[in-house]
Amino acid sequence: MAKLFFFVVAMVCWCGQTSVSMPLVGTAQDCKDHSTVIEDETDDVMSFVVTSVEIHRVASTKMPTQTVVSPDSLPSEPNSEWETQFSQGMKFSEIMMASDEASVASWVFDHDGSSAVVPQQMLSAETLFFEGVKSAPDGKKKDKLAEQALRIYYHAKWLAEHNFAKAAEWRYRESAKLARQCKRNVLASHALSRLGYFMIQWRRYDEAHTVLQESTKLNTKKKIHLAHIYSVCSSDKGQAQMSLDSTLQRSSY
Secondary structure: OHHHHHHHHHHHHHHHHHHHHOOOOOOHHHHHHHHHHHHHHHHHHHHHHHHHHHHHHHHHOOOOOOOOOOHHHOOOOOOOHHHHHHHHHHHHHHHHHOOOHHHOOOEEEOOOOOOOEEEHHHHHHHHHHHHHHHHOOHHHHHHHHHHHHHHHHHHHHHHHHOOOHHHHHHHHHHHHHHHHHOOOHHHHHHHHHHHHHHHHHOOOHHHHHHHHHHHHHHOHHHHHHHHHHHHOOOOOHHHHHHHHHHHHHOOOO
16 A cells, blocks of 8 residues: 555656646647646546545455345245136136137036036136135135136137037026126126027027026116017017127127
């Protein structure tokens, strides 16, 4: 540190001598510019001295050792069992919805629900939904029940479009029941109106009339359209189907 100090003093003296011995040649502006350069050089030297002293002080001070914890090393909070069940059910359901009838690996008999044959992956998803919702805490149960109702609605739609009428009907009604339990009356109404639509296609007009009446009680926005549809069910079956098809195409699901 002493050697550094003497070196700096020598540099300052050299700068001062240089400024004195410079010939006074040129204009006053040149002298002024030269003086400014000398002052800047002196400031740079002094700045170097101050910085060097500060660096020396920091280097000589023993800093406390800090332990850096990587986010990856922190223990992650595992999902609860009900969340894992519901999440797995969602995966099964999404895979099933992206499949066509020919690509379904296996089919099973739905003993506890529709008493009809359904894809095994679909039934597994529905079982996981049921178990997950049943074990969910009270603060989460309503929202998960709504998700369950919507997924079962999609299952019903897939089955109906592939002409598995019995399995589809049970799921449309189940979706409506679950939706009513969690106060999702629009979804409940829509599930029943879709069921009515397929019942007309299946030529079950009287049952379609009853289902559509039930649907209008849950969602007054559809009341005018559906009232017209089931009013012509008994007189003009073809017109009823076209009217219902037009109404449901404007729906959000």
